[in-house]
Amino acid sequence: MAIVSANMTDRNELIARLTALTRDLVLIPSTESRPDERRRAVEFVANHLEALDGIDIQRHRSRGYESLVALPEGVDQPEVLFCGHVDVVEHAHLERYGSTVENGRIIGPGAGDMKGAVAIILELFRQWQSRQPGVSIGLAITSDEERGGTDGVRYLLEDQGLRCGQAIVPDGGSLNDLTVAEKGVLHVRLTTMGQTSHGARPWLGDNALQRLLERLQPINDHFMRDRPTHIDPDGDHWFTTCTTTIVKTSNTTANCVPDDAEAVLDIRFTPPASVSMIVDKVKELAGPVVGVQPMMQAEPSHLDPDPVFRDVTEQVTGRPVRTVRASGGSDARFFCQFGIPVNLSRPNVGQLHADDEWIDIESMAVYFEICDTYLRQKFA
Numbered sequence: 001m002a003i004v005s006a007n008m009t010d011r012n013e014l015i016a017r018l019t020a021l022t023r024d025l026v027l028i029p030s031t032e033s034r035p036d037e038r039r040r041a042v043e044f045v046a047n048h049l050e051a052l053d054g055i056d057i058q059r060h061r062s063r064g065y066e067s068l069v070a071l072p073e074g075v076d077q078p079e080v081l082f083c084g085h086v087d088v089v090e091h092a093h094l095e096r097y098g099s100t101v102e103n104g105r106i107i108g109p110g111a112g113d114m115k116g117a118v119a120i121i122l123e124l125f126r127q128w129q130s131r132q133p134g135v136s137i138g139l140a141i142t143s144d145e146e147r148g149g150t151d152g153v154r155y156l157l158e159d160q161g162l163r164c165g166q167a168i169v170p171d172g173g174s175l176n177d178l179t180v181a182e183k184g185v186l187h188v189r190l191t192t193m194g195q196t197s198h199g200a201r202p203w204l205g206d207n208a209l210q211r212l213l214e215r216l217q218p219i220n221d222h223f224m225r226d227r228p229t230h231i232d233p234d235g236d237h238w239f240t241t242c243t244t245t246i247v248k249t250s251n252t253t254a255n256c257v258p259d260d261a262e263a264v265l266d267i268r269f270t271p272p273a274s275v276s277m278i279v280d281k282v283k284e285l286a287g288p289v290v291g292v293q294p295m296m297q298a299e300p301s302h303l304d305p306d307p308v309f310r311d312v313t314e315q316v317t318g319r320p321v322r323t324v325r326a327s328g329g330s331d332a333r334f335f336c337q338f339g340i341p342v343n344l345s346r347p348n349v350g351q352l353h354a355d356d357e358w359i360d361i362e363s364m365a366v367y368f369e370i371c372d373t374y375l376r377q378k379f380a
């Protein structure tokens with residue numbers, strides 16, 4: 001009985017600690033437009049690691065984006081690397097970034113993606129390094145995942161040569177959903193130029209906006225052709241999609257024919273298609289008058305999670321694990337490029353990127369236990 005109650009106290013303490021850490025992180029509005037706040041969020045993590053002896057904390061900066069790698073001294077390629085990001089998407093109308101706790105959930109911008117998960121991996125790293133100093137576990141924290149990871153995880157792996165045996169990235173899937181593949185991504189900008197004229201005499205001009213809109217439809221139709229007519233919300237949505245996310249012109253006058261226009265498409269594609277195949281197809285469909293500039297791009301990736309992690313998840317949750325193929329991309333893809341296996345699952349989260357984004361507190365403790373048990377199996 002005494003042991004049980006001690007464990008309960010430990011668990012309650014863990015939950016209180018993870019909740020407080022998450023809420024402190026949510027308070028920092030670490031968005032794209034606020035470089036100081038992104039730096040502050042990385043600083044916050046660094047401060048929590050300072051009390052640990054024998055840990056080397058490397059701070060990095062690429063084009064204004066801060067990141068941090070914490071490793072035991074003398075270890076440069078940890079067997080296990082936890083990886084998370086502290087940036088959150090912009091909420092233009094929000095005056096204050098903060099959270100509430102209701103019905104067992106922490107609700108606030110970034111709680112689910114992924115400040116709650118950062119709290120967990122920070123606490124795991126801290127506990128393991130104090131309990132078993134020098135254990136071959138590392139922690140990488142970046143601040144540009146939401147804009148593509150170029151100056152975060154890509155930078156750490158490609159430019160700084162960071163490697164590990166196994167990466168754990170709690171930024172996709174769910175508690176019992178282990179991600180095995182992610183779609184490829186292409187964000188592409190389309191531009192047209194025309195000739196301005198009075199709106200009453202459009203034949204004198206060349207409407208760049210109209211021209212662009214005419215080209216968008218066949219592109220959308222082409223990439224959406226494999227989409228099933230009925231989409232099962234719980235199914236895995238392993239088909240190519242294309243959606244127009246931005247359309248604009250510099251023209252602001254109602255009776256003026258616009259002489260420039262721009263659109264951005266977000267295309268998510270499945271293998272065997274590749275970035276270059278998708279770019280070529282967009283160029284072909286857009287035709288010669290439309291400029292095509294690829295922006296963010298990523299090949300489809302195959303994640304290869306550790307079967308031991310899968311078994312441990314089933315053992316801790318008492319429920320079977322589903323392997324899923326994800327529509328969204330994550331930083332996991334950079335590890336895949338170097339042949340590093342990734343465990344990509346996470347606590348239960350919802351309303352991602354909305355104001356009322358949430359993370360389920362109980363599932364945070366369960367995810368902690370999954371990782372903790374996995375590490376015990378690896379390092380016992």
Ligand SMILES: [Zn+2]
Pocket residue numbers: 085113114145171
């Ligand atoms: Zn994320």
